Amino acid sequence: MQTAGKLFGGFSSATNKRDIGVRVISAESPTAQQAEELMETMLRPQDKAGDGLRKRFAENIRRAQLEICNAIEELDGGAKFHEDAWDREGGGGGRTRVLAKGNVFEKAGVALSVVYGNMPLKAISVATEDPKALADETDNLPFFVASISSVMHPRNPFAPTMHFNYRFFDFENSSENGLWWFGGGTDITPSYLVEEDIKHFHQSYKDVCDKHDPEFYSRFKSWADRYFQIKHRGETRGLGGIFFDDMNDRDPEKIFAFSKDCLDNVVSAYVPIVAKHKDDDFTQKNKEWQQMRRGRYVEFNLVYDRGTTFGLRTGGRVESILMSLPETARWEYDHKVEPNSPEAEILEVFKNPRDWV
């Protein structure tokens, strides 16, 4: 079980025990060169050589991490991302980039990790939604997982929170045993419903999906609606997006291309919405409702989110795992929304997810 927690998202990538020190570098002008240099330290020699999928996936998430952070910094116009870096002995490591106390963003984080480990086959059955009939096997299998995860919490109550995570699992000799898969998704969590924003967000992901498979969008949109349920509330965390896991039903290159397109869509799906609302007027009541929805975000992440719950229970780096929590949150006993209010309007959609495109 030790390793299982590390498999979910970049948040749970590095154990304190195996870190060989944390160094903080500023990364105000990340370059392609920086991305390449990172791979030098993160990948094992056999994965660095050539042009294998492990290397290309890892390079791609580093490139995306730097590009997305640049776009967010530009939008924020104030705070900069700072990077905490871990390298693990024998290859692998993590780069957690956090922007805090910005003009536009209360907290924004993008975490990347590359982990080499050994996983009991038994653990694989809990690490995925598809147990792959491995529950009785106890042998350890060497694996590689590269992952990028992010949560962005803007200040303005009318600017939504956004989360994404893309990951690639690959076990030793996976071309023989078929033990590899991709997972990921991007979802949006507003406090107030602005239909055209949510339509824009979902349409942009439908467009990406449709390029790859006409069935993807409806399948992955429903999956997000199911996954992001706060079960004890009977509410979704937000207004969804796409979510997929255990994907290995076709040529891995095709899934990589899909995963890459999803990641490249983050900025154009999200940034315009925040740009539009970052300076909206708001009342104290709007702010308190946002803070209560932040409380729901905390509830989902601490009680249900797979990456968070397994990461915390299995010794992941706490600060990277809990980077996803908002700066502030609020709980009011038995809070009721006013009938026909904007708060009631979006709560109804959290209770009954809607189609947007």
Place this chain on the structure above:
Amino acid sequence: MQTAGKLFGGFSSATNKRDIGVRVISAESPTAQQAEELMETMLRPQDKAGDGLRKRFAENIRRAQLEICNAIEELDGGAKFHEDAWDREGGGGGRTRVLAKGNVFEKAGVALSVVYGNMPLKAISVATEDPKALADETDNLPFFVASISSVMHPRNPFAPTMHFNYRFFDFENSSENGLWWFGGGTDITPSYLVEEDIKHFHQSYKDVCDKHDPEFYSRFKSWADRYFQIKHRGETRGLGGIFFDDMNDRDPEKIFAFSKDCLDNVVSAYVPIVAKHKDDDFTQKNKEWQQMRRGRYVEFNLVYDRGTTFGLRTGGRVESILMSLPETARWEYDHKVEPNSPEAEILEVFKNPRDWV
């Protein structure tokens, strides 16, 4: 498993499905008569007749609930408790009393519940720390559990949070099968260390314990230090107190008397500390540190607390379960305390629990 969640604390007492409506009553001058009237609706006829332990335990927690709420209202000098009430068909019910937005208290809640249910013997093994070798039994056994739980969150960063919970489990024919036990505890969670306050708190509970058994205090103090661990942080939630569970090693009347004395000690152990600090001067930095410790409180309750986690997963009344959460909380990425600061001083004690008496 449906019933298991209801066994932990008063927070998880009533399911929405079986409620027969919620009525809100003001309870500004609760009387002994009110306490007796409650028992009329809450207890089943066979438990109402005579002077059995079920009745006396339930009457006692109702009396204590009203007395403690009165003491807190008096200290607050502003807000009043309001009561949400549920009666369950066939006996049982809950009374959740919450004071919000007070002068002194951000949020204070005292929840009482009496639940009659049927529990698979198998579930009993997960409902206690002592599985009682019942893990393979699948028969249902009728049970009764009465419980009082409370969390008080004051506003001032120098006034500590306090939690208590006392409960009595009793299965059918328990005099034959020995299936009954008491559990409970009271613990304190300051943001800043004021040694004399913590000594007062612990000493008062040691005095109560010593009246009943010279071994109780050290055993139950260590139990609290273990139970209130935020494992992923390597920190305790606060500075402990006492915690016990599965207690059925002597005459139930003796344990009831101990449990009663513990509950009657809450006001004198806690109220003077808040009275002393409620008007302390504080800085923005003090407030932010308190808010970060509130964040840790949320982490403990949502990730580890038995009552909360089982309650949420098994359909308890969400608002009663999550009454324990603070009004507001804060998370800062990778926050570090300044060396030799008051924040560093108490953090050291959270990491290495100390003896106080």
